[in-house]
Amino acid sequence: MSAAMDRALMALSLEEEEEEVPFVMPELPGFSSTEENALSLIGRTLNPECQKISGLILTMPRKWQKEDVLEKGVQTFNEWAIVLERWVENPPDDYLQFIPLWVQISKIPVNFYTEAALMTLGEMLGEVKVLAFDPTKPITQPFIRVQIRFNVANPLKMARVLDMGGGKTHTIHFDFEKLQKRCYTCKRLNHEKQVCPLEIKKRQSDATRRRERIIAEKFKDNSVLQQNDPLFGVLEEEQVGLNPNTGRPKIASEVLEEMRRFLLADTGETLAIKVDKVKKSVREVEKDPLLQRTILRLEQAPVFTTELNKGKGPVFDYGEKEMVRRNWDINAKPTKLLADSMKANRNVVLTDSSPRYNIGSNDEAEGYYLDTSSVSLTVFRAEFSEPSSSGTVRKRGPVRRRPPRAQRQRQMLALTAGNEVQVGERREGKQEVGARKRKKINQGTEEVPSIKAQCLSVIPREGSPPTQ
Structure with missing residues (x-):
């Protein structure tokens, strides 16, 4: 392996390399997409910071619909203009550089309502493609519409001064249809006002003047x-x-x-x-x-x-220094035997066989009771925690001293049953009293007193009854 690398290095030459011959693409049907893209459109966003391609692909087909897309004039996405043209195999140098734009020209002098004069006024903005003007009909609108081929690299012109001769001037105005946003400083279509180069240069100049003024005041003879x-x-x-x-x-x-x-x-x-x-x-x-x-x-x-x-306060440092200080500071963490023992018992790991206890008050007997059925070992409970020197310790809230839910439901059922019995007795007594009253009235005797008379133990306004 090393010998082959050595031979390759030795074969290297420090002389100038020969010019590479251009690679010739095969002229085969599968290498060209002209037929597939014959009906395609190609677009370019003018303000990429505000126009995302992903949103453009999802939104624009629904907005364009299907027919006469290019005939509808300038298209916008996210309130900024986009450039659309048909797909071509060999695009020219000015490809995706122009948009069809309808312009309304207003404040036109009355003697300039001719086709030649209106064409000349439209040529101030770009190449005129269509002029909407009929000299045989009366003018009912305060403007004349022309469609131009506008170069997106140029700024928009909102007005233009005309020399009328004899030292007189006249100003005509331009309004652009379907254009929503533009830079209101340089009137271009590719950036916001806050990022305009003219605005940036102006802010830099203002900052330089302020800095020079501050320096001058600082070194002023005081x-x-x-x-x-x-x-x-x-x-x-x-x-x-x-x-x-x-x-x-x-x-x-x-x-x-x-x-x-x-x-x-x-x-x-x-x-x-x-x-x-x-x-x-x-x-x-x-x-x-x-x-x-x-x-x-x-x-x-x-x-x-x-x-x-005097006036000493804590030094807040939530790092190792603060933990060491708390460990050595007796006032910050005094020794509490009961708290330490409870903390040690609380940190014991419970198993499935170990019971869990709830301490509460019992209505039937004074004292405390233990209930092991209301707590499940597999249930996680949200508790408070607080930082300490040994980590995070759970902060226990106040204990609710009341019977468990099952016992409270049994007491409620018993109380409801007792109330129903009392209500039934009162209803039977009322019926009995009513029957006795009716029986007394029917018999017409005074030997059997009514229950209402027997219940009276004190006669109103006649003093207390004699003691028996």
Whole structure:
């Protein structure tokens, strides 16, 4: 194998390779699709970002229907124009570059309503194919329609100024039929306004001007000490400028004003001595950060406290550092014997033979009861969980202390049966009372009192009955 590769490498030549002879395709019936594509159409989307080919193939056949597709004028998909032409075996250079477009020309001067003049106006946009104009009939529309062969690489013209002679001008307007979307900046059919090259260039120019203005304002002479200032030459501009950390002056304006008054005041000292005092005092104060804050900037001194944990809060770090801190921090995770024992029992793996218990209250007897029939070992229950140092621990919700469903249904059935018995007794008693009343009335005797009279234990408004 290696010997063959060596011979092949040795046979290689560093000289220029010979020109390859073009491959000749066989002229056989199976190598050409001219007959199959004779009735086919080829289209091109003008705005591929807004026109997906997959949606075009599914949508357009229903919209085009079947007959006279090319005779219907310009076609659109997703509100953007597309170019359609018949399939040809050898397409020309301008293939899929033109669309048939109907244009309405309005605001035409009255002396230009002739075939030659209207053809000339239509030629401003493209090659005129059809002119809809009848000079023998009155004009009832405010426009004239012409069909042109429009080049999609050119922008649309919405108006055109005509030189009427004698220094006079006139503007005619163009309206394009069946065209929905276009760039409203350059009037082209292949992009949106926000991605228009003119808009992008304009935004870039605006950004450059803003950047230059910001840079100019940044390096603008904002010096605090001017030449007519008594402190000019006494203090440096760096000493009275802005502090980059706080954005406030390094020396307060009140302090600078007092220095100016001191230099201008008549104290019996020469100006040189006053200047030396100001320079020396400022240098001494600048050595101590606390004095800079209280004397030069007139800010409140910081508060010192011996309480080490004053205002202390947790440091949120959901990584390994936080887990290690929680393990060593007694206050973050105190030891609880009962909780640890319950956690250990909860983590025990249950088998099919191990019972599951529900603790609740019993209506028949005080205390607790155990029920092993209401829980299935193969049922997954949605529970809450919370993070801990050893992983995710289930958070148990409040326990509902009530009998199981089967026992509650039995109690409900018993209560319903009791109510039915009481209702039946009351109905029988009512019938008995009614029968006794009717019997008493029929007999006409007063020996048998009614049950309603026997039930009265207290006579209204006559006091209590005597004690027996």
